[in-house]
Amino acid sequence: MKLPTKEDIFPVPEPYARTIERFGVEGGFVSASEKDSPWVPFGDNAAIRHLAFDVRTNSYCNILWVKSPGVIGTHKHQGAVSAMCLEGNVYYLEHDWVARQGDFFTEAPGTAHTLLTSDPNGMKAIFWMQGSSEFYNDKGELEETLNVFWFIEHYVTYCEENNIPINKNLFI
Numbered sequence: 001m002k003l004p005t006k007e008d009i010f011p012v013p014e015p016y017a018r019t020i021e022r023f024g025v026e027g028g029f030v031s032a033s034e035k036d037s038p039w040v041p042f043g044d045n046a047a048i049r050h051l052a053f054d055v056r057t058n059s060y061c062n063i064l065w066v067k068s069p070g071v072i073g074t075h076k077h078q079g080a081v082s083a084m085c086l087e088g089n090v091y092y093l094e095h096d097w098v099a100r101q102g103d104f105f106t107e108a109p110g111t112a113h114t115l116l117t118s119d120p121n122g123m124k125a126i127f128w129m130q131g132s133s134e135f136y137n138d139k140g141e142l143e144e145t146l147n148v149f150w151f152i153e154h155y156v157t158y159c160e161e162n163n164i165p166i167n168k169n170l171f172i
Contacts, residue, residue, distance in 0.1 A: 028052070028169045036167055040158040045070045050155045051126075054172050058148045059130040066090075067122045072115040074138075079131020081107035088123030091116055099125070112136070 014020065030036045030051050039047040045067050052061040058079070063086065066072065083090075083106070085099040093114040099105050107113065109131065117123035132147040152171075159166050 025172065028172055030167070030169055037155075037170060038158070038162070038164055039065065040154055042154075043072075045122075046072065048151075048154065050151060050170055052172050053148055053152050053155075053170055055148055055152075057130060058132070059128070060148045060151045061126070061128045062151065063124055063126050065122065065124045066115075066117045069118050069120065070116070070122065073135055073143075074112055074114045074140075075133050075135045076112040077107055077109055077129065077131060077133050079109050079129065081127060081129045083107070083125050083127045086124040086126060088117055088119035088121055090123045090125050091118075 034049075037049050037051060039049050042048045042064070047065045047067070049063040049065070050060070051063065052059075054060065064072070066088075083099075083104070085101055085103045085105075087101060089098050089100050091098040093116060094111075095113070097105070132145050134142055135144045135146065137143050155170070156166060158164070
């Protein structure tokens with residue numbers, strides 16, 4: 001089988017082509033290289049690799065890496081969350097399932113849960129989140145609310161402190 005080349009691209013009919021060209025936004029690309037998005041520390045045993053920030057919808061995408069068996073505290077999302085386990089395992093104290101590599105899971109808005117990994121090598125999972133996430137202490141008191149602007153600040157501050165260029169492709 002011969003793979004197509006750029007010469008094989010053909011025009012696809014689009015009645016709004018001029019409007020899309022004028023006002024549309026191109027899709028983005030973030031490579032696997034840490035030059036495109038570094039691992040930013042998130043507590044003592046975790047890091048986040050930011051992949052997308054959409055300030056219009058308060059949504060954001062990232063990879064969470066918990067480096068060894070550990071916990072990300074009890075939190076509640078105010079929007080939908082979709083996730084896939086990439087490495088290790090991830091589960092919630094409040095549920096009976098354990099996600100492993102390739103498993104997909106969702107989190108419903110308004111539900112509180114406590115993320116854990118028991119894998120000796122920790123876990124990595126990709127999350128697409130909408131809305132705010134509220135983090136609670138062990139007494140059930142609200143400690144901090146994270147939204148798209150918190151995640152942007154997390155990324156930008158780390159880059160500026162470490163002389164890493166800000167990747168504009170992360171902002172969609």
